[in-house]
Amino acid sequence: MGLRDRLLQHAPPIGSSQSYDDYVASGGYQGLKKALGMEPDAVTQMVLEAGVRGRGGAGFPAGRKWSFVPKGTGKPVYLACNADESEPGCFKDRQIMERVPHLLIEGCVAACHAIGAQIAYIYVRGEYPQSIAALEAALVEAREKGTVGSDVMGSGWACDVWVHKGAGAYICGEETGLLSSLEGGRGYPRIKPPFPAVEGLWRSPTIINNVETLANVPLIVRDGVEAFKSVGNDDTTGTRLVGISGHVENPCDVEIDPATTTIRDLIETHAGGVWKGRKLKAVIPGGSSVPVMPADAIDVPFTYGAVRDAGSLAGAAGVIVMDETTCMVDALLNLMQFYHHESCGQCTPCREGTGWLEKLVTRIWKGEGRPSDIDLLDSVADTIGGAQNGKTICFLADSAVMPTKSFLKHFRGDFVAAVENGGSPVWKAQEARRAKVSA
Amino acid sequence: MSVGTGPTFTDEQAAAADAKASFGDLRPRLETLVARYPERRAAMLPVLWEVQTARGWLTPTSIREIADYLGTPQAHVEGVITFYTMFKDVPVGQDVVMVCKTLSCRLRGAQEVIDALEDRYGIELGGTTSDGRYTIDEAECLGLCDMAPCMLVVDGARHGNLTPESAVQALEGGR
Ligand SMILES: Cc1cc2nc3c(=O)[nH]c(=O)nc-3n(C[C@H](O)[C@H](O)[C@H](O)COP(=O)(O)O)c2cc1C
Numbered sequence: 001m002g003l004r005d006r007l008l009q010h011a012p013p014i015g016s017s018q019s020y021d022d023y024v025a026s027g028g029y030q031g032l033k034k035a036l037g038m039e040p041d042a043v044t045q046m047v048l049e050a051g052v053r054g055r056g057g058a059g060f061p062a063g064r065k066w067s068f069v070p071k072g073t074g075k076p077v078y079l080a081c082n083a084d085e086s087e088p089g090c091f092k093d094r095q096i097m098e099r100v101p102h103l104l105i106e107g108c109v110a111a112c113h114a115i116g117a118q119i120a121y122i123y124v125r126g127e128y129p130q131s132i133a134a135l136e137a138a139l140v141e142a143r144e145k146g147t148v149g150s151d152v153m154g155s156g157w158a159c160d161v162w163v164h165k166g167a168g169a170y171i172c173g174e175e176t177g178l179l180s181s182l183e184g185g186r187g188y189p190r191i192k193p194p195f196p197a198v199e200g201l202w203r204s205p206t207i208i209n210n211v212e213t214l215a216n217v218p219l220i221v222r223d224g225v226e227a228f229k230s231v232g233n234d235d236t237t238g239t240r241l242v243g244i245s246g247h248v249e250n251p252c253d254v255e256i257d258p259a260t261t262t263i264r265d266l267i268e269t270h271a272g273g274v275w276k277g278r279k280l281k282a283v284i285p286g287g288s289s290v291p292v293m294p295a296d297a298i299d300v301p302f303t304y305g306a307v308r309d310a311g312s313l314a315g316a317a318g319v320i321v322m323d324e325t326t327c328m329v330d331a332l333l334n335l336m337q338f339y340h341h342e343s344c345g346q347c348t349p350c351r352e353g354t355g356w357l358e359k360l361v362t363r364i365w366k367g368e369g370r371p372s373d374i375d376l377l378d379s380v381a382d383t384i385g386g387a388q389n390g391k392t393i394c395f396l397a398d399s400a401v402m403p404t405k406s407f408l409k410h411f412r413g414d415f416v417a418a419v420e421n422g423g424s425p426v427w428k429a430q431e432a433r434r435a436k437v438s439a
Numbered sequence: 440m441s442v443g444t445g446p447t448f449t450d451e452q453a454a455a456a457d458a459k460a461s462f463g464d465l466r467p468r469l470e471t472l473v474a475r476y477p478e479r480r481a482a483m484l485p486v487l488w489e490v491q492t493a494r495g496w497l498t499p500t501s502i503r504e505i506a507d508y509l510g511t512p513q514a515h516v517e518g519v520i521t522f523y524t525m526f527k528d529v530p531v532g533q534d535v536v537m538v539c540k541t542l543s544c545r546l547r548g549a550q551e552v553i554d555a556l557e558d559r560y561g562i563e564l565g566g567t568t569s570d571g572r573y574t575i576d577e578a579e580c581l582g583l584c585d586m587a588p589c590m591l592v593v594d595g596a597r598h599g600n601l602t603p604e605s606a607v608q609a610l611e612g613g614r
């Protein structure tokens with residue numbers, strides 16, 4: 001149901017990487033060739049008409065973002081490819097980089113042509129040595145064959161692509177944190193405006209796009225807008241790569257038609273169903289930052305709009321599945337530890353607030369919670385986010401708020417039980433295990 | 440840098456790390472990295488990686504040399520190192536292992552894997568095995584949730600679908 005290979009159509013199995021020759025034999029670099037014969041604005045126009053939305057989480061239309069690059073500033077323009085992929089539950093970009101690295105490289109070079117850039121940096125998280133190795137090897141080939149370098153495909157136009165390796169910080173996936181990191185500093189996000197398209201790397205116009213977003217570009221140019229839009233619907237054009245993990249029989253990454261694939265299909269058809277024959281309890285559909293959905297809400301197609309209408313977000317397409325035995329207090333605590341640890345500390349509401357959330361959930365988890373703590377948790381969550389209103393620089397704090405509010409909304413019973421029964425069952429089991437070991 | 444608790448390494452350890460590679464020998468490679476960016480300082484992360492890989496960890500001498508090389512204050516280099524969990528300014532094991540503890544792994548038994556590793560080596564996460572072979576760190580989602588629970592040897596192999604036994608075995612095999 002809904003399986004639709006496009007980005008990964010010719011990808012070799014997991015563990016191997018497609019060579020330049022195999023890539024070209026399967027139609028690779030034709031999109032770039034065609035793009036080089038077009039006016040840059042015409043390429044941007046195609047991407048705009050294709051309607052491809054950012055696959056890094058926010059879903060902003062790529063063509064529109066590209067059109068924000070100011071013209072005639074005399075400054076260089078840069079492309080930064082966001083390959084930081086650190087959102088818990090997300091592992092889709094890895095598939096592209098490891099298995100079809102030339103697809104991403106072609107996308108970067110074609111995008112550079114469209115926006116007027118001559119350098120692309122691919123910022124890959126340091127925990128992806130296999131992705132880095134595959135990209136580096138492909139770049140050696142690409143330079144040799146002339147699809148990257150001083151004379152791209154004989155056009156006389158030069159374009160370089162460099163891999164930049166991160167070093168373990170989730171916040172470097174936030175687009176302006178990524179820029180700070182690329183410039184050689186701490187990965188501190190920056191206040192917007194100015195937006196990176198106007199003032200990014202070294203105060204020059206910079207476009208930041210996710211790996212999967214850029215990987216779609218060669219296909220749009222080569223096959224045309226209509227072919228691209230033949231998958232998906234008006235809201236979500238093209239395929240989506242989705243990672244499914246947690247309590248399923250077969251955790252995996254699949255490429256789907258988002259218009260015809262529901263979250264239930266993802267779990268039951270593609271991931272082999274909930275593991276151990278158990279019942280479903282909850283699903284986080286878009287990576288850890290989006291609201292959790294209860295089991296009865298998952299019969300919706302995996303488009304941005306449909307998942308939003310169902311109360312969550314498709315985000316970066318990391319589907320985390322939780323079975324009936326899951327203690328939601330324990331799951332939320334795990335996420336709050338993450339956000340508190342990854343807050344960069346620049347904004348007080350985020351730095352202190354994520355700490356408070358972690359502390360409060362810990363208290364409930366360990367059986368030290370008071371009944372009033374549940375409402376307190378809910379109200380603290382209300383006070384710490386707000387990037388939209390300028391209360392914080394970036395959306396990390398909001399990313400901690402969304403799970404908190406939704407966990408309490410749909411699974412309040414688990415929190416009440418933990419308060420009344422002396423803590424989370426997971427905590428109790430852990431204590432019992434440790435007592436046995438030390439006895 | 441640990442502040443207020445005194446040095447967490449000895450001068451001998453630092454000297455031994457520095458002796459593994461002279462900065463001069465690293466320079467030709469570093470030059471190619473610096474050339475990729477319009478500003479020298481932007482090569483910070485790539486340069487830190489090169490030096491750390493060559494010497495094992497980022498010693499006080501390394502920090503001084505890198506600051507000079509990139510034309511930036513030492514305090515800036517130190518500030519960068521402490522921001523990123525994969526940069527080490529104290530000695531670590533021959534290999535650093537990152538064990539994921541985040542949700543998709545936790546749902547499939549990450550805590551039991553972590554407990555088994557701590558038990559086997561008699562250390563807490565963040566510690567180094569007594570023979571200096573491994574430093575075992577806890578990690579946030581490694582982007583390997585399809586093989587949860589999992590761990591990654593920094594710049595090396597990844598190990599997935601772990602059980603407490605197979606996790607220990609994977610590291611024992613590398614000794
Ligand atoms: C805290 C935080 C972490 C993020 N991490 C990533 C990431 O790892 N990869 C990514 O592509 N986008 C990430 N994003 C989204 C980026 O800020 C940005 O929207 C995206 O890279 C733009 O590319 P796109 O329009 O092609 O999606 C993150 C955002 C926030 C607020």
Ligand code: SF4
Nearest residue numbers: 344345346347350394
């Ligand atoms: S919201 Fe949090 S992570 Fe984002 S800039 Fe502020 S402190 Fe840093």
Ligand code: FES
Nearest residue numbers: 539544581583584
């Ligand atoms: S949660 Fe462990 S790899 Fe993603």
